[in-house]
Amino acid sequence: MxxxxxxxxxxxxxxxxxxxxxxxxxxxxxxxxxRGEGILTSTGAFRATTGNYTGRSPKxxxxxxxxxxxxxxxxxxxxxxxxxxxxxxxxxxxxxxxxxxxxxxxxxxxxxxxxxxxxxxxxxxxxxxxxxxxxxxxxxxxxxxxxxxxxxxxxxxxxxxxxxxxxxxxxxxxxxxxxxxxxxxxxxxxEYAGEMKKSIFSIMNYLLPEQHILPMHCSANVGHEGDVALFFGLSGTGKTTLSADPHRALIGDDEHAWSPNGIFNIEGGCYAKCINLTEEKEPEIFRAIRFGSVLENVVVNELTRDADYEANDYTENTRAAYPLNAIPSSMEPSIAGHPDTIIFLTADAFGVLPPISKLTPEQAMYHFLSGYTSKLAGTERGVTSPQEAFSTCFGEPFLPLPATAYAEMLGDKMLEHNTNVYLVNTGWSGGPYGVGKRMSLPYTRAMVRAALQGDLNAAETTVDPIFGLHIPLHCPGVPDEILQPKHTWADPEAYDQKSKELAYKFKENFKKFKDMPRHIREGGPTV
CATH class of the missing domain: 3.40.449.10 (Phosphoenolpyruvate Carboxykinase, domain 1)
Structure with a gap:
């Protein structure tokens, strides 16, 4: 045809x-x-349910x-x-x-x-x-x-x-x-609306590199001094939450590109996970859910029409879609300069990665290519509990081109603009999923704030013996013992065993990058 x-x-x-x-x-x-496609909530948002498909269907x-x-x-x-x-x-x-x-x-x-x-x-x-x-x-x-x-x-x-x-x-x-x-x-x-959003992202991931533009699965914001931060991570790791900071201007929450001029948002709205959403923890997102916003698969009280963000009757992957200008601190147009800081977000279900660590350029490339996280319940069809996963460039499902095309471009840009890179674990502490607890959001915010303000640039660090990560000994607003993951476990030997287990998984996954230079391969853990 x-x-x-x-x-x-x-x-x-x-x-x-x-x-x-x-x-x-x-x-x-x-x-x-x-047409009977949904109902209005007490805040005026439109709530729809999506039937059997409550997340992306990659198969x-x-x-x-x-x-x-x-x-x-x-x-x-x-x-x-x-x-x-x-x-x-x-x-x-x-x-x-x-x-x-x-x-x-x-x-x-x-x-x-x-x-x-x-x-x-x-x-x-x-x-x-x-x-x-x-x-x-x-x-x-x-x-x-x-x-x-x-x-x-x-x-x-x-x-x-x-x-x-x-x-x-x-x-x-x-x-x-x-x-x-x-x-x-x-x-x-x-009926899952996210398929439309991610399809366009996949298309931009194909088209933009032809123009020497790097498309990225990340959120972005900018400080009062013009300092730009990127937050890479898969769904559920905190991109939307951590980038919606009332003290920084929001560029966007999920999809961006890095051109010779700087950063620009690919989208004009936000698609936030809202399971356990509260006004206290995430005020900007909570208040953005009003008339014109769309809620997917959120339980709503039939009598009061109040949204119950704690309920997961339909799925853990409850979502809110709203325009970017619903966030008071958002920028328009959503364009900014070159990034000063990059944050790689991971939700570590093993509970062994530190809550924050600074990466060398070689480690940054290694962890970008690895894209380690845990798939959280509901983000894909059939995922009902956290599962460890490696998603190349923190966005493998949306990358039509070979991963090296994106990785090499990111590496060149990071070196050109002297960008600091941190790995932040928003997952579990004190033990693996089922034993430990999810990392405290206020502590994570404090660590990210310290990284963006430069407080950790010259901080005293200790080196993790297996992953080689540089872990700060002190961070403003965070107890010292939280920073060292082994100290949060009741059984140190169990921690060592779990750490080696995860390191082995990193090594096995990275075998697929056979042509990577030796210095990048050495940016990973040792077993």
Whole structure:
């Protein structure tokens, strides 16, 4: 199917009187309520539930194998190939399905706050609340920009269309398929809105390196002196929480790029985990959840309509989506200079990594490539308790290119701009998951604050004998014994054993990076 025919098929569907284009927030909320897609909470936020799919479904994600991209994609368990024939047949089926709907919702937006590198996008939705979600998550063009906006990528989302694996060539009823030649993302069978957000991130991870721009799975903020900080980490490690600091301006909470000019946000909104959310611990996020915001799978009291953020009846992966300007300290446009400090966040379920440690350049590259964390309950389908995981560059599920393309670019930029790098463990202390306790958020905030203010640059440190990490002996606002993980365990020998066990897992995982220089390989633990 030619690109002209491909686009003509979609244009035919979008010319109907049932198509709602670029509706306002009030209109979308009204439509979603009329259609029974969800309810309003006591703060005015729209709450929806997503059925069987309450997190990303990585086994159902594919990239179309096409002549122009086949030699560029890092094919494997993450980037699974699918044929053009299967994609085009599914595309026609989905368009036929959508053409019979009473209403459709179309949204035009932008990815990338720096106008030099923006990607104009179009999203076609079966659900009004999904259209509200993408309205809040992507960058919203002005009325003038909207008039001349020509989409370079389109998402077609039909959650109600369920594939038949035996006929359609998918792994299940759900599918998320990216075609770089057809400039299209096709989503079906899943109501989880995060698939749309992450699809565009995956596309930017493919397109930006071609322009010598580094896309990054990280949050970012900036201090009063213009000092920029990046927070790398997978879902649930604290990127959104730690970057939403009332004393620093928020650039963004999840997806950024590093250009020759500095940092820019890829998105126009935030997608925060809100399990156990409280106003006391996370005031800016708590107050952002108001009219126009979207809550996913949050339990709501039927009588009072109050959100119960402690309840996990649907999933641990409860989410809140809101525009960036709902955070009072956010920047607009969300652009800043080059990073002074990088924080690698990990939620260590083994409970052996220190709460904060300073990394050498070699260790920084090693830990960036390793991307160690624990998958937390609900972030992916089937994950019900923390599981140790290595996600290359802290974002492997979203990286179409070989990991070295991103790692080498980060290494060059860190050296060029003399960036300090810290590893921060927001996971367990005093023992592994089930024995120890999750790291105290106030202590983590104090450690991050000290790192960003330069208090730890010349701090006295001790070197971990296995991981080689430089652990500060003192940190303002944090008890000294907390800083040394072994001191928090009741059984020091059990700590040593667990530490060696995790170090071995690091070593085994890093074997896949066979071509890494020796000095980077030596940035890891010794066993």
């Amino acid at each position: 030619s690109m002209i025919h491909f686009e003509a098929e979609l244009s035919r569907v979008l010319q109907g009187e049932n198509v709602n284009k670029d509706l306002s927030v009030p209109h979308l909320v009204e439509k979603a309520l009329e 159902d994600k594919f990239i179309v194998e096409e002549p122009s991209t086949v030699d560029k994609i890092a094919w494997g368990p993450v980037n699974k190939p699918i044929s053009s024939d299967i994609f085009e047949r599914l595309y026609e089926k989905v368009l036929h399905y959508l053409s019979n709907k009473d209403e459709l919702f179309v949204r035009h937006g932008l990815a990338g706050a720096d106008k030099n590198y923006q990607l104009p996008i179009r999203i076609v939705n079966e659900f009004a609340w999904h259209n509200l979600f993408v309205r809040q998550l992507f960058i919203r063009p002005t009325e003038q920009e909207l008039q001349g906006l020509l989409p370079e990528f389109t998402i077609v989302s039909a959650p109600g269309f369920k594939a038949d694996p035996a006929i359609d060539g998918t792994n299940s009823e759900a599918f998320v398929i990216v075609s770089f030649e057809k400039r299209t993302v096709l989503i079906g069978g899943t």
